Amino acid sequence: MNYRKKLIEVALPLDAINEASVREKSIRHGHPSTLHLWWARRPLAAARAVIFAQMVDDPSTYVDLLRSDARLRRKAEPLLKERQKVWEKARQTAGLAASDNNSAPDPGPEPTLDQILAELERERLFKIIEELVEWENTTNETVLQQARDEIWQSWRRACAEHADHPRAKELFDRRKLPAFHDPFAGGGSLPLEAQRLGLEAYASDLNPVAVLINKAMIEIPPKFADRPPVRPVTNGKQIAAPNTWQGAQGLAEDVRYYGQWMRDEAEKRIGHLYPEVKITPGLAAERPDLKPYSGRSLTVIAWLWARTVKSPNPAFAAVDVPLVSTFMLSTRKGKEAYVEPVIEAGGYRFTVKAGQPPNPKAARSGTKLSRGANFQCLMSGSPITGDYIKAESMAGRMGARLMAIVAEGDRERVYLPPIPGHEEIARKARPKWKPENELVGKCRDQLPLYGMNTFADIFTDRQLVALTTFSDLVQEARELIRRDAAAAGFPDDGKPLAAGGTGATAYAEAVGVYLAFAVDKGANYWSSICTWHSGRDTITSTFGRQALPMVWDYAEANPFSVSSGNFMSGINQSGRFLKSTLPNIKGNVIQADAAAQFTSKDKLISTDPPYYDNICYADLSDFFYVWLRHSLKPVFPKLFTTLEVPKADELVATIYRHDSIERAEEFFLGGMIKAMRQLAGQAHPAFPVTIYYAFRQSETTDEEGTVSTGWETFLDAVIHAGFALTGTWPLRTEYTGNLKKNVSALASSIVLVCRPRADDAPVATRREFVNALKTELPVALAHLQRSNIAPVDLAQAAIGPGMAIYTRYAQVIDARGNPLSVREALALINETLDEVLAEQEGDFDADTRWAVAWFEQFGFDEGEYGLAETLSKAKNTSVSGLGEAGILLSREGRVRLFCPQELPAEWNPSRDSRLTVWETVHHLIRALEQGEEAAADLLAVLGGQADPVRELAYRLYTICERKKWAREALAYNSLVQSWPEIERLARENRGPQEIVQRLFGEE
């Protein structure tokens, strides 16, 4: 059965998607990443665009409809004429070359109206995607509805077309879109976006923490959508009329209300462990900056501690000396503060000073001697080695000493020395419970070396008291909410959330999930491996990276402050996220092993599996699991059956779970193939499956700079599982800075677009494969180029259509009868790509073809006149003619191309009697340096030259990339990426005459 090609199988506006994805990284308010931490979340922008493009038909599949659109035809016809002119020229060139016995590329088939109509329609769909990916449009119903309408149109076409399908009733119901499934749902970006686009979403993951995150994102909000909060009254005031609560706003308000209740209740119980600091006149006398606070009590933001060991110097063996990585407390300009240790009476004390330290380098280094665990004794200067510190900590002699206090001032941080009594109060804390679970796997990297073997060891006693108190309060809050909800009219049916309840009990449990998440956020900011960030004056979180590192001097946050690391910030973030959801469609979340799940049946699938050994989710998430289990086990008994996150079936290749690298790899690949098979076998037949593959930067740069073995292995697994590929889209989401200027930025992930391979797929010979590449790749490349893909992404994106050919066959057999490997297929695809780009030179004039060949050899450097002359003969031009064309400089037997900066600013193309594509590209680059407006002015005068200009820029970019000429590559990449904007401005701008007048002062 034939299914329509989807947009994602032909073209994507990658640039817009990448730009929005990068921007999203800095969004904090309302983003799911603020609801609960998960590692390696996909940007929502990318997830949304991919699902949309996976669902809408490519316009080439409905040109008959487009033909009947009179307005579109009017737009397409002049474009067709221009395209035909260029084609006609190429045809004549080819004819001339043939009659002279020269070779020139085949001009290809004549452009057709259908092609142009489809291109214009693709542009329209791109515009929708460009709007859709903007963070600001996350809750913009107009933009979202436009996208949903588009999805529905394609869906109705599919239903009409497959009305006779033997399973039409289940598969093609024109009143209901197919559901969505992500079997590796993790932090939930993909199911959330599917839901936003109007699909019933299913999410599954092996990890209970991920399952819970997805429940909080897509399953719980729709259950209680559009209901007023059970506590709509704050301080005796009605917050809003009962019928004005939309989406999850009511739920958000209750999370806030009961979060505040928990905070206040906790303060009553353990507030005495978090004393304020009194600024005594004595303290203020020593520190003039403290004068305005003299006599006042300030709330503490954090207590800063230094771990200690006994001095290795026998003369000070009784002294617990501090291990301090820096004495700087704040490095903010004008607000500097630092710790100054004072040695006295056979020991030491810490003082805190405002201003620049007298010896900044020494202050910055603390008591550290070099990287790693290498310190010096504060008392004697004797070195303290890593081995010594490990031995002391294993013997239980590592301690901690209060070094400084950060307090809330008047819109500033106030840095203070240890205040008498504060250390003692902290030491009085006695937790009733602690998570005694052993650290395993990735979590054991460093901490066990210092005697920290359980999760309890990561926290101070005061932190454990806080976490247990707040966790207990989640349970108490549930009971309170249940009563309030029943009083507010929820049925008091006792039916739990996990059993599909929606009454008072279920609502209380639902609110409890977000409250428990705020406790997890607390855990992330309340461990003894959180540091004080002196540059930003804030506490850093436990998971600054995907590991649990040893930290020497740590910050202990005050949950009751209103600053960094306080409890209410987690509550508020949950509330903001809930307000940004659009819970109008059901979500379903289950715990399942992707290698053995049956949820995918007949669903649209987009997924993002773990990549090899990149992140050990199960190990890391134990950190949160132990607290969630403490507060939510009665609500989700099945999810929290085990003491720790289940690990055995997690698809990561870790040696410690599988004894050797080989076994780890075998497990990973075997499991991945099984998981992919589930998808190939179950996916809804009308849609391709999309799979994200996360790159590790180190892998993308082997000797040739392109191929990566991890990538090949993954492709192999996907193909082995029965998939054929129809697209590969590089997503560049990890770097910062101006995308147009960042050529060296590599793709951070690739989206593979796959369809199940036909059971009766034929076997092909290598020759047949190569021939198919040569015939089909040029067309696919033309699509990619017209969709303005950045030159830097072209090679990666071209793998898609290439692999589509390779995977259409059951096997490709080489001359010796051996199957052609993925690696060999990739090499052939790259070779063909090079050839196709070289062939596009057929679209260029003779001077440009000479210049490309010369550039390939010399760039903008000089070469021999004789060589230039010989080359000019082969290209049917002459050096003197090239000089006249303004392309080169010929002097004293040497020749070189002009670089863009040397080109005359007063160049007027309408007066150039020997106008070449080469000049056009380089003048545009020159103009672009002054901005897109300037380039647009020039383009307006040049008229419709888009295709050859863009093709030349691609060609030159490929040459530069191969030659590693980064600066030149940047210029060509920028021109292509700016092209749509330049074209838009050129169209919008005044008429060419007016520009000629303005630029060149001519009538």
Ligand SMILES: C[S@@+](CC[C@H](N)C(=O)[O-])C[C@H]1O[C@@H](n2cnc3c(N)ncnc32)[C@H](O)[C@@H]1O
């Ligand atoms: C790359 S993450 C997904 C991230 C997600 N797309 C997001 O945006 O947050 C991969 C996920 O696969 C899950 N996983 C690992 N092995 C699994 C298995 N055998 N079955 C199901 N899920 C598994 C991990 O728990 C992790 O959440």
